[in-house]
Amino acid sequence: MTIREAALAGKKTGLFQSCADNESMNIEDLMAGVAEGVIAIPKNIHHDFDKVIGIGKGTSTKVNANIGSSREISSVEAELEKLRVAVKAGTDTVMDLSMGGDLDEVRRGILQDCPIPLGTVPIYQAVAETVEQQGKELVEVTVDHIFKTIEKQAIDGVDFMTIHCGITRHLQQRLLRQKRIMGVVSRGGSFLLEWMSHHKKENPLYEHFDDLLAILKEHEVTLSLGDGIRPGCLADATDRNQVQELIHLGELTERAWEAGVQVIIEGPGHMPMNQITANVLLQKQMCKGAPFYVLGPLVTDIAPGYDHITGAIGGAIAGAAGADYLCYVTPAEHLKLPDIDDVHEGVIASKIAAHAADIAKGLPGAMAKDNEMAVRRNRLDWKGQIEMSLDPDKASRFREEDLSDKGPTCSMCGPYCAIQVFNRSQHNLKKEFAHAGCGNDCR
Amino acid sequence: MTIREAALAGKKTGLFQSCADNESMNIEDLMAGVAEGVIAIPKNIHHDFDKVIGIGKGTSTKVNANIGSSREISSVEAELEKLRVAVKAGTDTVMDLSMGGDLDEVRRGILQDCPIPLGTVPIYQAVAETVEQQGKELVEVTVDHIFKTIEKQAIDGVDFMTIHCGITRHLQQRLLRQKRIMGVVSRGGSFLLEWMSHHKKENPLYEHFDDLLAILKEHEVTLSLGDGIRPGCLADATDRNQVQELIHLGELTERAWEAGVQVIIEGPGHMPMNQITANVLLQKQMCKGAPFYVLGPLVTDIAPGYDHITGAIGGAIAGAAGADYLCYVTPAEHLKLPDIDDVHEGVIASKIAAHAADIAKGLPGAMAKDNEMAVRRNRLDWKGQIEMSLDPDKASRFREEDLSDKGPTCSMCGPYCAIQVFNRSQHNLKKEFAHAGCGNDCR
Numbered sequence: 001m002t003i004r005e006a007a008l009a010g011k012k013t014g015l016f017q018s019c020a021d022n023e024s025m026n027i028e029d030l031m032a033g034v035a036e037g038v039i040a041i042p043k044n045i046h047h048d049f050d051k052v053i054g055i056g057k058g059t060s061t062k063v064n065a066n067i068g069s070s071r072e073i074s075s076v077e078a079e080l081e082k083l084r085v086a087v088k089a090g091t092d093t094v095m096d097l098s099m100g101g102d103l104d105e106v107r108r109g110i111l112q113d114c115p116i117p118l119g120t121v122p123i124y125q126a127v128a129e130t131v132e133q134q135g136k137e138l139v140e141v142t143v144d145h146i147f148k149t150i151e152k153q154a155i156d157g158v159d160f161m162t163i164h165c166g167i168t169r170h171l172q173q174r175l176l177r178q179k180r181i182m183g184v185v186s187r188g189g190s191f192l193l194e195w196m197s198h199h200k201k202e203n204p205l206y207e208h209f210d211d212l213l214a215i216l217k218e219h220e221v222t223l224s225l226g227d228g229i230r231p232g233c234l235a236d237a238t239d240r241n242q243v244q245e246l247i248h249l250g251e252l253t254e255r256a257w258e259a260g261v262q263v264i265i266e267g268p269g270h271m272p273m274n275q276i277t278a279n280v281l282l283q284k285q286m287c288k289g290a291p292f293y294v295l296g297p298l299v300t301d302i303a304p305g306y307d308h309i310t311g312a313i314g315g316a317i318a319g320a321a322g323a324d325y326l327c328y329v330t331p332a333e334h335l336k337l338p339d340i341d342d343v344h345e346g347v348i349a350s351k352i353a354a355h356a357a358d359i360a361k362g363l364p365g366a367m368a369k370d371n372e373m374a375v376r377r378n379r380l381d382w383k384g385q386i387e388m389s390l391d392p393d394k395a396s397r398f399r400e401e402d403l404s405d406k407g408p409t410c411s412m413c414g415p416y417c418a419i420q421v422f423n424r425s426q427h428n429l430k431k432e433f434a435h436a437g438c439g440n441d442c443r
Numbered sequence: 444m445t446i447r448e449a450a451l452a453g454k455k456t457g458l459f460q461s462c463a464d465n466e467s468m469n470i471e472d473l474m475a476g477v478a479e480g481v482i483a484i485p486k487n488i489h490h491d492f493d494k495v496i497g498i499g500k501g502t503s504t505k506v507n508a509n510i511g512s513s514r515e516i517s518s519v520e521a522e523l524e525k526l527r528v529a530v531k532a533g534t535d536t537v538m539d540l541s542m543g544g545d546l547d548e549v550r551r552g553i554l555q556d557c558p559i560p561l562g563t564v565p566i567y568q569a570v571a572e573t574v575e576q577q578g579k580e581l582v583e584v585t586v587d588h589i590f591k592t593i594e595k596q597a598i599d600g601v602d603f604m605t606i607h608c609g610i611t612r613h614l615q616q617r618l619l620r621q622k623r624i625m626g627v628v629s630r631g632g633s634f635l636l637e638w639m640s641h642h643k644k645e646n647p648l649y650e651h652f653d654d655l656l657a658i659l660k661e662h663e664v665t666l667s668l669g670d671g672i673r674p675g676c677l678a679d680a681t682d683r684n685q686v687q688e689l690i691h692l693g694e695l696t697e698r699a700w701e702a703g704v705q706v707i708i709e710g711p712g713h714m715p716m717n718q719i720t721a722n723v724l725l726q727k728q729m730c731k732g733a734p735f736y737v738l739g740p741l742v743t744d745i746a747p748g749y750d751h752i753t754g755a756i757g758g759a760i761a762g763a764a765g766a767d768y769l770c771y772v773t774p775a776e777h778l779k780l781p782d783i784d785d786v787h788e789g790v791i792a793s794k795i796a797a798h799a800a801d802i803a804k805g806l807p808g809a810m811a812k813d814n815e816m817a818v819r820r821n822r823l824d825w826k827g828q829i830e831m832s833l834d835p836d837k838a839s840r841f842r843e844e845d846l847s848d849k850g851p852t853c854s855m856c857g858p859y860c861a862i863q864v865f866n867r868s869q870h871n872l873k874k875e876f877a878h879a880g881c882g883n884d885c886r
Contacts, residue, residue, distance in 0.1 A: 173872070181817040235813065274803040299803075303833045313756050335841040336853050389745060398774070410779050414513055
C-alpha cells in the first residue's frame, strides 16, 4: 500500500504521525491532504531518514537545494560537503543533479548521509552514461536505458524524481509556431526534444507513462512532473508552449493519482512579477491543487551573480500566492556550477522567501520567531538576536565586525539608538500622564 | 519661482527638459505630474549636478543609498568612498546620515562630489552638535538650533530633507494606548518624542511648519516627510499609530504644495508581504498621489545579515504596487554601520527590486535590457551577457571562476547545455517538417 493509498484508505500510519508532528498539523488534516493529492510526502521505502515532511496545502513552504557534480568537477566528497552546507542552512530537500564522474557512487554517497528527502533527474544519468561511458551521441540513449536508470535510482532510495512526461510531439511542433527568445532551457526537456526529433518518435516518458508509474509505485517514489518547456527569460513567460505543457501535466497528475502515486508539479522559471500570481492560479486549477514546485521564478534577467535575490523575490510572491515548494537559485546561476558558498547563499535566500510567504499565507505560528526577534531587539539583547537569526554565524560575524564597544547599542546609531531614546521618552510620558490623572487608557 | 510653481504656471524650463530626457518622458507629462504633486524633482538651487531625476508616477522606480559617519567611524574620505561605490552600483540618490565627526565638513565634501540628488535628516546634526560639542543631553537641543541647521544645510545645497513633521503630542499619547513590541525605531522620531515628553511641548516641526516651508521654498529643497512612527517589526505594521501619522502627513502634503514646496512621503519599514499593497494604496489615497519612498519594507525580522534580500522582496512588491522610491537596506542592517561592501550589495539588491517593479508596472521599455540579455544568452555570448549585467564586475568574476574551458558553455551543464541541445533539435525538426510539407505555420 502506497502512502497515497494509505491516506485514501484512512490508515493512520507512523509515517503520517511523524510527518504531522513535523508539520505541526493534525494527522487527519494531513491525511486528507495526501488523499486529495494537495499534499505529497516524498519518502522512498528504501530511504530511511528522520525528517519526514509534507509538501503542499497547509504545510510550511519548502525549499530545495540542487547539488551535483559536473563533467569538470566531480567528487563524492565535494557533493557531501555541499549536502552538509545545504542541510545546515536549513534546506528541506536536496536534489542530486550530477552528470559527471561515477553517478551511482555520488548518488549512493549522498543518500547514505541525507537526513532529508533526496530527488534526482534520472534522464541525466542515462544520457551522461551514453555519452561518457559508451562514447555515443546523447540522442543514442535508449528507452530501456532511461527506464532501467529510473528503476535503479528508485531501488537506491531516491524519494522524488523529476521526469519530463508532459513534452509531446505535438508540443514540439507547437514550439515551432510561437517563437521564443530562449527556446528551451531545461536540460531534461532539451534531451527529450532532441531524441524525439532525431528518432521521429513520441516522448517515451509520455508514451510509456503507465510503466513509469508502476516503477514509482513499487518503490514509493514521488513523481515531480518536470516543466521541460519552462520559460528561460521574462519575454517567454506564460506563452502557449508553457501552458500547453501544463495542460498535459494536469492530465498526467490525475493518471498518477489513480495509480496511487504522489505528484508534484514543477513550474517556472523566468517571469515578470505581475504574472506570478496568475501562474500559480493556473497550476492549481489545472492540476487539481497538486503541490507546486517553482524554480525561482526569477523576476529579471539582468542580474547574473544575484539570481538568489531575483529568485527570492519571485519565490516569495509565488509562495504567498500558493506555491508550496521553492527550488533555490544560487548566485552562480547562469555563470558556473555553484560552490559551497553559493549553495549556502542560495538556501538562505530561499528560506527567507519561504518564510515570508508563510507569514503572508497566514500559516499558523509562522510569525512567532519574528515576534520573538522583535522582543529581543527591543531589549537590545544581542546574544538572543543572534540565536533567533536564520544564519546565526553571519549575524554573529557582523556583530563582531562592529567597531563599537559592543555595549547595548551598535555602531549604526551608538548613543543615538532610537530604541533607547524612545523607551526613555515613554517612561517620562507615562509619569506625566499619571500625574495628570488621564486614566488607565493612557498608561 | 520654485519647480512646483513653474510646473503649475506651465513654464517649460531647461530643468524640466533635462529631467524629461533622463526619464524618457515627454516634458508635458512630466510637468503635469510635478504640478499635480505626483512627481517630485529634488534639485536644490545651490547644488549643481548632471543627473536631474523625477521621482513618482510615470518615472522609473528610484533607489536611495544611505551613507554617513557615526560616532565610532567618521572620516570624509570613508564617506566619499561609499558615495563612489553607491553611484557606481547605480543608486539614484544618496542620503548623508552622518552623526559623527565634523558634520559640516562631511556633508560639504559629499555635496561637492555628488553627481545625483543628496538628502539629509537635519535633526541628526542639531542633536549630535548638542551632545558632542555642547556636552548636553539630546533633549536640550533648541528649536532655534534645529531650524538654523535646516537653513544651513539648505544653503549648502541639500536637495531633499527628511523631516518628521507628522508626529504630534496627540499621537505621542496614542502610542501609549496601542502597545507595540518595538516602539519607535526612527532615530529622528525618537529624538522628537523624547524632546516633546521632556518639555511637554508640541513637535516644533509640526507647530512651526510654515516657517519650515519658507526655508525649503527659498532654497528649493524637496520635503521628504519622515515616518517617525514606522513599524520596527512585522507585528507592529499597519497599526493605528502608523496610520495616524500618515493621516498627518497627508494633511501636511497639501499645505506644502500650497506653499510651492515639493513633497515625498516616507513609509515602512517592517511589514508582512500581504500588507504591502494595501499600505501603498493607503498612502496614495491619503496623500493625494504624492511620491512614496519606502524603507524596504522588510518582509521578515529573522534574517539579520540578509536584510538587503528581505528588503528587496518588500521593495519589489511595493514598487509593483505603486511605490516610487526605494531606500536601500544593506546586509549590515540591525548589526553595524555598513562598510563599502555592504553599500554595494545594498544598492544592487534595491536596483533589482526597482527594475523588477518597473517591469511589473509596465513602464515603457523597462524589459528591453532583459530581452537583450536573453538574446545574448541564447547566442551563448558571454562577453555580451556580462556587459548587459547589473553588476558586470561580479558576473565577470564568476565567469572567470568557472572551472570549464571557457568555451561556449559553462560548468553548470558543459556539453549538456540545454540551449545548444534545443537549438540542434529545432534545426532537425524544421528540416523534418519541411520534408513532410506541413505548411509554413510549422516552420
